[in-house]
Structure formats: C-alpha cells, structure tokens
Amino acid sequence: MGIPTRHFDALIIGAGGAGLNAALQLAGADLRVAVVSKVFPTRSHTVAAQGGVNAALANVLPDSWHWHMFDTVKGSDYLGDQDAIEFMCREAIPTVYELEHAGVPFSRLDDGKIYQRAFGGQSQNFGGDQAARTCAAADRTGHAILHTLYQQNIRARTHFFDEFFAIDLVRDAEGVICGALVLEIETGEPLLIESKATLLATGGWGQVFRTTSNAHINTGDGAAMALRAGIPLMDMEFFQFHPTGIAGKGMLITEGTRGEGGYLINKDGERFMERYAPRAKDLASRDVVSRAIVTEVKEGRGCGENGDYVMLKLDHLGEAVISKRLPGIRESSQIFAGVDPVIEPIPVFPTAHYAMGGIPTDRFGRVAMPAGHGSEEVVVGLYAAGECACASVHGANRLGGNSLLDILVFGRLAGKDIIEYVRENPYQRAADSASLEQAMGRLGRWEQRGDGPTVAQLRADFRKCMEDHAGVFRTEEIMTEGYNKLCELRERLPEVRLTDQSKVFNTARIEALELENMMDVGMSIAVSALHRQESRGAHSRPDYPARDDQSWLKHSLYYREGDRMDYKPVRTKPLTVESFPPKERVY
Amino acid sequence: MTEAAREASSTELEIRRLRWQCRRGMLELDHLLDRFLDLGYRGLSQAQRLAFVRLLGEQDQRLSDWFMSRTQPPDTELSDLVRHIVEVVRERHGG
Numbered sequence: 136m137g138i139p140t141r142h143f144d145a146l147i148i149g150a151g152g153a154g155l156n157a158a159l160q161l162a163g164a165d166l167r168v169a170v171v172s173k174v175f176p177t178r179s180h181t182v183a184a185q186g187g188v189n190a191a192l193a194n195v196l197p198d199s200w201h202w203h204m205f206d207t208v209k210g211s212d213y214l215g216d217q218d219a220i221e222f223m224c225r226e227a228i229p230t231v232y233e234l235e236h237a238g239v240p241f242s243r244l245d246d247g248k249i250y251q252r253a254f255g256g257q258s259q260n261f262g263g264d265q266a267a268r269t270c271a272a273a274d275r276t277g278h279a280i281l282h283t284l285y286q287q288n289i290r291a292r293t294h295f296f297d298e299f300f301a302i303d304l305v306r307d308a309e310g311v312i313c314g315a316l317v318l319e320i321e322t323g324e325p326l327l328i329e330s331k332a333t334l335l336a337t338g339g340w341g342q343v344f345r346t347t348s349n350a351h352i353n354t355g356d357g358a359a360m361a362l363r364a365g366i367p368l369m370d371m372e373f374f375q376f377h378p379t380g381i382a383g384k385g386m387l388i389t390e391g392t393r394g395e396g397g398y399l400i401n402k403d404g405e406r407f408m409e410r411y412a413p414r415a416k417d418l419a420s421r422d423v424v425s426r427a428i429v430t431e432v433k434e435g436r437g438c439g440e441n442g443d444y445v446m447l448k449l450d451h452l453g454e455a456v457i458s459k460r461l462p463g464i465r466e467s468s469q470i471f472a473g474v475d476p477v478i479e480p481i482p483v484f485p486t487a488h489y490a491m492g493g494i495p496t497d498r499f500g501r502v503a504m505p506a507g508h509g510s511e512e513v514v515v516g517l518y519a520a521g522e523c524a525c526a527s528v529h530g531a532n533r534l535g536g537n538s539l540l541d542i543l544v545f546g547r548l549a550g551k552d553i554i555e556y557v558r559e560n561p562y563q564r565a566a567d568s569a570s571l572e573q574a575m576g577r578l579g580r581w582e583q584r585g586d587g588p589t590v591a592q593l594r595a596d597f598r599k600c601m602e603d604h605a606g607v608f609r610t611e612e613i614m615t616e617g618y619n620k621l622c623e624l625r626e627r628l629p630e631v632r633l634t635d636q637s638k639v640f641n642t643a644r645i646e647a648l649e650l651e652n653m654m655d656v657g658m659s660i661a662v663s664a665l666h667r668q669e670s671r672g673a674h675s676r677p678d679y680p681a682r683d684d685q686s687w688l689k690h691s692l693y694y695r696e697g698d699r700m701d702y703k704p705v706r707t708k709p710l711t712v713e714s715f716p717p718k719e720r721v722y
Numbered sequence: 723m724t725e726a727a728r729e730a731s732s733t734e735l736e737i738r739r740l741r742w743q744c745r746r747g748m749l750e751l752d753h754l755l756d757r758f759l760d761l762g763y764r765g766l767s768q769a770q771r772l773a774f775v776r777l778l779g780e781q782d783q784r785l786s787d788w789f790m791s792r793t794q795p796p797d798t799e800l801s802d803l804v805r806h807i808v809e810v811v812r813e814r815h816g817g
Contacts, residue, residue, distance in 0.1 A: 174745050182747035182782045278783040281747075298742065320742060351752045352745055386750055463790035467750065470789070473813035642741045 138327045143169040144557050146314055146330035148301045148357055150176035153521025153546035154336030155284035160550025162291035166557060169328055171296045171317050176285050180338050180350050184277030185389050187269040189536035190227035194248040195267040197259055200224040205261045205715055207537060210420055211530025212672035213717040216706035219498045219526045226544045231270050239279045240272050253394055254535040255418045269536040300645055301356060303574035304364045305566040312517045313564035316574035320645060323638025331560055332516050332553045335494060339522040343657040344487035345602040348380055348387040357523040359652035361494045366504055367692035369525040370492035372664035373673045375533055376607050378424035380486020381472045382444035388483060390535050393417040395460050397449040401436040422532045422673045425485040429607045446480035485607050491533055493525035500549025505701060520549040531672020581647050587632035590647045597624050597654055605661045610678045614665040621661055625654055659693040666700050667691060684717050733764055743778040751785055754811050762810040773799045
C-alpha cells in the first residue's frame with residue numbers, strides 16, 4: 136500500500152496520566168516507545184483533574200489502606216473486583232510518595248507532611264467517621280502530575296507523535312495486534328506504527344452526552360478501536376454523573392465546594408440532602424447526590440423558569456473562604472452561569488463526568504476477554520489503562536480521588552508488564568495487508584461526495600438522545616425508545632458527507648472519525664444499561680429500584696457485532712484479606 | 723479575487739489552522755477559545771491575532787488561571803485579549 140511505516144517496541148495511544156506513566160516505565164527500561172496523542176500531551180484531560188489522589192497516609196486523621204479498600208468496594212456497590220481494589224489501595228501509598236519525589240508539589244500541613252482533604256465516600260474504621268484521604272496539589276493536581284510526567288518522558292527520550300489521530304488497531308497474518316494506523320492531523324497523511332505491544336490510554340467518552348464536564352477530546356477513541364477489533368467493553372452502563380455541573384453547560388463545580396461547607400438547596404430553600412443521606416448529607420457518594428438532585432427536579436422542586444436544576448449555596452462561607460479555598464469557582468460561575476456565588480447560589484445539575492466501565496483488563500493492564508466455557512484469555516500484545524480501561528476498581532461507582540489513583544497505579548503496572556512482554560516477545564510483527572486495508576477504509580469512507588446530513592447534525596441528535604435515554608434515570612420504556620432511536624441514527628451515519636474533502640488541517644474529518652467512535656461507544660452504554668435490570672451505583676432503574684445480587688452481581692460485556700451482551704463474575708476474593716460481602720449502601 | 727475577498731479567505735485559512743489548537747484538556751477552555759474563534763477572531767486586528775496565537779501556545783492551567791482571574795498574564799496585550807475573550811463569550815443572564 137506504500138504507507139510510511141515506523142517501528143517501536145511499544146506504542147502508547149493517549150498521553151494523559153496513564154499513557155505517560157506507562158511510557159516513563161518503558162523509556163526508563165531503554166525500550167523504544169512511541170506515544171501518539173491527538174492533542175499536545177499536556178492538553179490531555181488529566182490536566183482538568185482538580186481533586187487529588189487518595190492514599191491512606193493518615194496525615195490528618197487515622198487511616199489504613201484496608202479502610203480505603205472497604206470504602207472503594209462499598210462505593211463500587213460491590214461490583215468492583217476486590218483483588219484489583221486491594222492492590223490499588225495498597226499501591227496508593229508508595230505511588231503518592233513516588234510522585235512527591237518526582238517533584239509533584241503537594242499541598243502541605245504546617246508540620247511539612249502532605250495535606251489531606253476529606254472527600255465524599257471516605258470513612259475511618261470500615262464505615263465510621265469521615266476520613267481525610269485525598270492528597271492534592273492545591274486544585275491543580277492533574278496539571279502538576281501531567282507536567283511532571285511529560286517532562287520526565289522528554290528527558291527519557293520517549294518519542295511523541297503530537298497531533299496524530301489513531302484510526303484503528305492493525306493485526307498481523309496470525310491475527311495478533313501489532314500496532315495502529317494513525318493520521319497526522321496537520322497533513323492529513325496516514326502513518327503505520329508497528330509495535331511489539333500496544334497500550335490504549337485514550338481516556339473517557341463524556342462527549343457522548345450533551346451535558347458533560349469532559350473536554351471536547353473525550354470521544355472514546357480507544358474504546359471504539361477495541362470494539363471494532365472484536366473486543367467487548369465491560370460495565371459500560373456505569374457512567375458517573377458529577378452532581379454539580381453548571382446547569383445547561385456541564386462545567387464542573389468541584390466537590391471541594393461541599394467539602395468546605397457549601398450545600399444544595401431546592402426551590403423552597405430546603406437543604407434536601409438531609410433527607411437522602413442523613414449522616415453524610417452533601418458529602419454522600421456522587422451517585423447518591425446526583426439521583427437526589429434529579430429526584431428533586433422530577434418531583435417539581437427544581438429551580439428556575441423550567442424547574443430543571445437545583446442551587447449550590449456558598450454565600451454563607453463568605454468571600455474570603457470562597458476566594459482562598461475555592462479559587463476559580465467565582466469566576467467560572469460568573470463566566471459560564473452569569474452568577475456571583477458570593478452573593479447568590481449557583482444553578483447546578485448532574486453532568487456526565489466519568490466512565491467506570493471500559494476495555495476489560497487484568498490488574499497488569501493486559502486486555503482480557505472471554506474465551507468460552509467461563510474462561511478468559513489475554514489479547515496478546517494489547518494493553519489498556521486509565522479511564523478507557525476497566526481493571527474493575529470502580530465497579531458501579533467511583534469515589535472522588537480514586538481516578539487519578541487508578542491511572543497512576545495501572546499505567547505504571549501496564550508499563551512494567553509490557554517490559555516483560557517485549558523481553559519475551561522480541562520480534563516485530565508485520566501488519567497484514569487485509570487488516571491495513573480495513574483501517575484505511577475508515578479514512579476512505581469520508582472521501583465520498585454528494586449530499587447528506589452533516590456531522591454536526593448527527594452529532595447533536597446523538598448526544599441529545601444519549602442524555603435523554605441513557606442518562607441518570609433509566610426505565611425500560613425510556614431506554615427501549617432510546618435504543619431504537621440510536622439504531623436509526625446509526626443507520627444514518629453512512630449517509631453523512633463531509634463538504635470539505637481537503638487534507639491539510641481538515642478538523643472536520645477528525646470530528647467525523649470521532650463521531651463514529653462516539654456512536655459505537657454510546658451504543659455500548661445504551662445496550663448495557665437496557666439489559667441490566669437492577670439499580671446499582673450509577674445505574675439507577677426506577678422500574679428495578681433494588682440492587683439484585685442474586686441475578687446481577689456480575690460484569691456486563693458488550694460486543695459491537697449484533698449489539699450482543701455477555702456477562703462474567705465479579706472477583707469477590709481479595710489478594711490477602713477477607714472479602715467484603717455485599718451489604719446495603721447507607722451513608 | 724478582490725483584496726477584501728483575498729483577506730477573508732486568508733482569515734478562514736487561519737481559523738482552520740487555529741481550530742485544533744483550541745482543543746484543550748479542559749471543557750472551560752474549549753468553550754472559551756473555540757467559541758471565540760467563531761464569534762470574535764474575525765474582528766481582531768493583526769496584532770491581536772498574533773497575540774491570540776501566542777495565547778494558544780500557553781499551558782492549559784496557565785490559561786485557566788488567567789481566564790479565572792487567579793493570576794494576570796505577563797503583558798497588557800495578553801491581559802486585554804483575555805478580558806476581550808471573556809467579554810465576547812460570557813453568559814449574560816443567570817442560569
């Protein structure tokens with residue numbers, strides 16, 4: 136085909152915290168590592184993670200990794216794999232110290248130890264008093280981590296392909312994944328990158344919903360590539376809606392506002408969280424707070440002309456506290472909501488924030504899929520880490536402060552496992568021409584001319600459909616209607632045409648490729664949600680209001696071919712401690 | 723092609739090249755920069771356009787700090803531009 140080709144030991148697609156932490160391990164072991172990123176690496180979405188990293192350092196209040204594990208298992212509504220969770224909570228402590236030594240400027244206590252903030256869902260002594268477990272670099276932890284990792288990768292001579300868009304994974308003649316076809320955005324020219332191991336670290340897909348806190352880049356590219364390669368996506372119905380996004384816009388108002396004493400009110404001025412979570416109130420788990428807000432709105436206690444949001448009250452904290460402890464909140468509210476929180480409350484509504492599901496992996500980042508008869512096998516040479524992956528540490532609901540932890544711990548472990556893999560598999564495989572042609576076909580499709588719907592039209596219809604039919608509240612009727620609509624939209628996709636066929640900086644073509652990815656990933660959410668007939672964590676079904684451990688304590692697996700569902704058991708046995716058996720979640 | 727048409731076409735080419743640079747790691751910046759590219763860029767002077775390109779070369783966290791008034795840009799050209807972008811893009815009413 137005459138496509139320019141480059142060879143590397145490892146190819147990493149995505150340059151956020153997971154990809155860069157993996158790359159650093161690999162480059163440090165003198166492997167030739169390529170990182171492909173559709174935007175400049177320090178513009179990855181990790182930069183937006185304000186909260187922090189959970190680790191049981193016990194600097195502010197007593198703590199232990201075992202309590203952290205309990206909270207994470209409970210927070211996951213018992214759907215998280217307890218071996219992976221134990222591993223992550225143990226690894227959290229050395230991970231934070233490693234970052235501290237690497238130069239991440241964590242906020243300090245007066246005695247010089249790392250400051251730790253209280254976040255929702257954290258407890259002492261297995262469900263007792265509030266714990267303080269989140270280490271933060273002011274409210275710019277993600278930025279500090281991303282820049283530290285990027286600088287270290289530059290020093291370690293990681294090869295960056297900046298502003299290259301990954302089209303699809305490619306396989307050799309034996310069907311083994313051996314790299315990816317990518318596109319240089321500036322020139323519009325394809326490039327084949329052949330690698331011994333490939334890591335997907337492309338982040339989340341909040342953009343599939345109309346109201347989201349995710350940046351425009353979060354379109355699920357890696358997850359869609361996995362789907363097209365025949366790999367199922369796991370637990371996709373579990374999507375976390377952050378309770379406090381700016382109503383109608385999606386921008387996040389950090390959980391720290393409630394940590395500092397802000398609280399939610401309905402149109403009657405009632406502090407309604409007292410009814411839903413008498414103990415934790417506004418600091419209850421995110422899914423609990425999100426559902427409470429939507430319930431208030433659905434039951435007619437919402438604010439504003441259309442009664443379609445609630446208010447986050449901060450004015451009682453005073454201007455000094457808001458400015459000192461919550462920098463940027465005032466300005467963000469003024470710019471995006473047109474209100475000043477020092478004087479008046481901020482209109483908020485749940486915003487699509489974080490994907491708990493993703494590409495199924497084991498605890499070493501290796502992509503694993505069912506091999507029949509209840510067994511599982513590793514997809515040779517393919518890894519996934521970060522939000523696009525599902526090592527299953529978040530289960531049905533992620534706790535605040537556990538996402539940066541996830542990307543750091545599993546990015547690092549995937550890197551270490553790839554080093555071993557490449558040592559044992561030192562020979563380069565060559566992409567099969569049929570596989571390459573298939574990947575090139577994705578590009579060729581957008582050269583079709585003629586009339587048809589635009590990318591923007593289909594994209595808007597799709598995101599609206601996802602919000603209305605696969606959002607916070609889900610009934611059989613709403614979701615069946617949604618699935619049918621999504622099928623219609625999927626049928627319209629081949630009719631979409633680009634008006635601009637040029638190559639150089641044709642971002643319309645990139646947006647078209649992203650739309651294809653989003654529609655595949657969106658469908659996996661809608662279908663998985665429709666099939667799960669229970670309420671668990673972020674997946675709330677008014678028609679099946681209870682958690683059903685008898686039938687549904689299992690992971691969902693969605694296959695693109697035929698929108699097929701399969702299931703696999705939750706790993707309830709931890710590595711070294713006793714299992715936490717499912718209990719009712721009360722906060 | 724008239725002089726005006728040539729200028730307009732060159733502006734559209736600039737916008738096309740800048741569009742991807744407005745893709746950032748934070749939704750807030752996507753919103754501010756991408757919308758400004760559509761709503762305000764064509765009205766900028768040549769010097770302001772160069773300042774906009776300079777702005778796009780900055781780190782996300784720094785840009786966020788400037789837009790959220792946590793820190794000030796190092797020169798008046800950038801401060802003026804940041805104020806102008808906020809003015810063009812900001813919401814005018816509550817909710």
